[in-house]
Structure formats: C-alpha cells, structure tokens
Amino acid sequence: MKKLLFVLLGLASLNVCVANPTYDVTRGALQNNSALCGYGYNPNCGSSGQSQHRRTTEIIHIKVPSKYLALAINLKTGLSGGALDMDSLEAAKKQAIETCEQGGKNAPCKIAVWVRNGCLAVAQGRLKGKWKTFYGVDDLGQAEANALNQCHVVSGITQCRITTKEACSLPRY
Template sequence: QRKQPTEIVNIDVPSKYGAWATNNKTGVSGGAIDMDSRAAAEKAAIKNCEQGGRNAPCKVAVWVRNGCIAVAQGKSGKKWTAFPSAKEPGLAEADALRQCRASGSSQCSIVANEGCSMPKY
C-alpha cells in the first residue's frame, strides 16, 4: 500500500485590530475592536473618545493585532490614571491591573473589560 503525499493548504485569515484612545486632561476614553486595519482601529477609537469633538483631543494609548485590550484605572494622590494593556486572550485585564499596582497607584480596578479582536475563520 502506497501512502498518499501530504498536501499542505495555507488558509489566509485576515488579522483583526483594536485600539484604545484617551484624553489625558479629562480622563475620557473610548475604544474599538474587530477592525480590518490598525489605522481603522485607531481612527474609530479616537472618534469614540472624542464624541463628536466634545472631548478632543484624544490620542491612541494602545493598539492590538489579533489580541485583546483591557484598561485598569488607579489613583495617585488626587489624580486618576489609566493603564491600558494589549495581550493575548485572558491576560489583558490581569496585566492592566499589574501595571496599575506596579505604579504605586491605589484603588486599582478594571474600567474597560477585556475586548478581543481575533481573526474569524
């Protein structure tokens, strides 16, 4: 009996992107997931953050390709600071909290639950 040769099939699965933007003066933020490009994700995150210009200017704090974003917030003195994280699924929230605590901030908590941008098969 002869073995058939193994056939290798490559499947092109487009990447997905996500981004998180924030206005450092006001603390307002917004994000986007499941976008087809980094540019589209960043543009949508800024648009969501700025809410029609009321909260401008917002800047992208973190972006992800085929991964997840979560954001923790903590207090240092009277100032609240956001700690965004981009990681693989299941790790973004823990990393955001770790960053917050490592900064010496108090009252660290997740303010944006993990949102993932993963390829669709």
C-alpha cells in the same frame, strides 16, 4: 488428564510463538500486500521494484485576515472611545478617535493603545493623589489580569481596579 496437559502445553507453546520478541511486524505478510501501498507500509511498492519514497507533508497556509482594536483618550477630560474588530490599524485608530471626540465635544483625543489579534483591558490606580492608567494587552481571558499586574506589581499601587473590561479583536476562522 494427559489430554488436558497436552492441550495446555500446546496452548502455551502457541503463546510463546506469537509473543516472540524478535518478530518484526514490519516484515510480515500484510506489509507485502500491494493493497497497502497507499499507506506506506509496503517497502516493495513503486515502479520497477523500487521502494516507495515517503511522501512529504504538504503545508497549507490559510490566510486569515487580522483584526484590530484601538483605544483613544482625551488627556484633559479622561473620556475615551474605542474601536473593535476593524480590518486595518488605520481604520481602528480613526474610529477610536471619532468615538472618543463625540462629534467634536471631547476633542482632541489621541490613540493610547492599539492591539492586533488580541485583547485589551484598562486598570487604574492612585499614586500620590494622581490617577495612573495601565493597559493590559494579552490573549483572551488574560488582559484584565495583565492590567492589574502592571498596576500592582510594576507600579506598587495597592488599590487598583479595572476601568475597562477586557475587549478582544480576534480573527474569525
């Protein structure tokens, strides 16, 4: 029984030594190992006994080309046309007008809205007998809700509907 008590007290005292709250792990034997210099743990690394300076984080900028979408509309006929995933705003506007005008049958069309690296949806609602159009421009999955919100909340129209589902022109990574 005395041996068992001796073993238990020995284990308990070992546990107290290891769990010492004043022990600083940054000053232990591993942190003085020169093999750990590359990880920045050893303050004694460096030439001529000088301490190692922390490396600055290198920021790498990756240029991802923007994508554009545009929507053109003929205000007399209400017909529209659009362009998606264009490399420039000018190209998106030109393509949207060409699509809207349908070879001259629906001329003249004007750019109603354009988006860079985002999404677009269109909602319509009737106010005092006239159709009103609302454009929702937002992030992926939010443009339709944005268009309906503008129709309902901003204008106070009770019966709004999405007339053009969400379309997105987003950069490809």
